Amino acid sequence: MKQLSLILFLLASLAACYEPQEGCLDYRATNYDVTADDPCPDCCTFPVLKLALRHQAVWPPNPDTSITFKYNTPYATPFDKFHYFKIDRFRFFISGLHLISTDGQAYSLPDSLSFTSQNNSAFKTEDNYTKADRDILQTATLGTLITEGKYGKVELTVGLPDAVLTASADKLPSGHALATSDTLLYDTLSGYRHGIVRLYRDTLDSSPPEEFTFAASQQLTLDLPEVLDVKPGHNLKLTLTINYLALFDGVDLENDATGTIREKVLQNFSFAMNVTDIELE
Numbered sequence: 001m002k003q004l005s006l007i008l009f010l011l012a013s014l015a016a017c018y019e020p021q022e023g024c025l026d027y028r029a030t031n032y033d034v035t036a037d038d039p040c041p042d043c044c045t046f047p048v049l050k051l052a053l054r055h056q057a058v059w060p061p062n063p064d065t066s067i068t069f070k071y072n073t074p075y076a077t078p079f080d081k082f083h084y085f086k087i088d089r090f091r092f093f094i095s096g097l098h099l100i101s102t103d104g105q106a107y108s109l110p111d112s113l114s115f116t117s118q119n120n121s122a123f124k125t126e127d128n129y130t131k132a133d134r135d136i137l138q139t140a141t142l143g144t145l146i147t148e149g150k151y152g153k154v155e156l157t158v159g160l161p162d163a164v165l166t167a168s169a170d171k172l173p174s175g176h177a178l179a180t181s182d183t184l185l186y187d188t189l190s191g192y193r194h195g196i197v198r199l200y201r202d203t204l205d206s207s208p209p210e211e212f213t214f215a216a217s218q219q220l221t222l223d224l225p226e227v228l229d230v231k232p233g234h235n236l237k238l239t240l241t242i243n244y245l246a247l248f249d250g251v252d253l254e255n256d257a258t259g260t261i262r263e264k265v266l267q268n269f270s271f272a273m274n275v276t277d278i279e280l281e
Helices: 002-017 258-272
Strands: 049-057 084-101 114-118 123-125 128-130 140-144 147-158 195-200 209-213 218-230 236-243 275-281
Touching: 084 218, 114 195, 140 258, 209 258, 218 236, 218 258, 218 275, 258 275
Parallel strands: 049 236
Antiparallel strands: 049 140, 084 128, 084 147, 084 195, 114 123, 147 218, 195 209, 236 275
């Protein structure tokens, strides 16, 4: 009897000394703590979707030759190997990037961004934007990634949603991809531009620069290099490779009108941009 009483006393003492361990109890978070038993308030950190861009200049007859694309460098045109041209600037928005599961379902990022339309009505879009430019080297964080399952494709838009082009984004966080300080892609009178290209049709010193903006956006669906099994609690990094010479495939820089060049370049994104690497972190 005395032994039983001692055991009960010891158990009661241990229970009185026990303190619950606080931590993140959401298994989808990157800081999920399997040893915790007391949920902490707003302490969970969820995975993010990252996008890196690789800028290349690969001439179509030599697809195995990988050359980093550079501005103001003479390149032979795919249309005529004896004609050289230079690109002075090539910058555009990427928006609406979604993972497409193997059964065809699209996963949208949950983050949103508020805008004010021209008629002063408020609307929201996915906060899923970045800019492409070979001089912008850092990997972009597109948004929160709370999903799991098998994915085989991504869809994205070269450019912006039409509603955003003339909208006011006065509540943008500092350093956002849509910051209006970018005078190449934003004008105080006309609003945002999908993209802009400035080039020299040839390499003669007397050749003047020529500039055009994208007249429309272009939606693309791209295959992943392999089926991706997304696990809870892991960041996902995608790498997009852009082949700038492939963007000018079929473009006659000696004779095509500027509008024709613009249309061909935009259409060529369907094969000039590819997902070349995927990584769970």
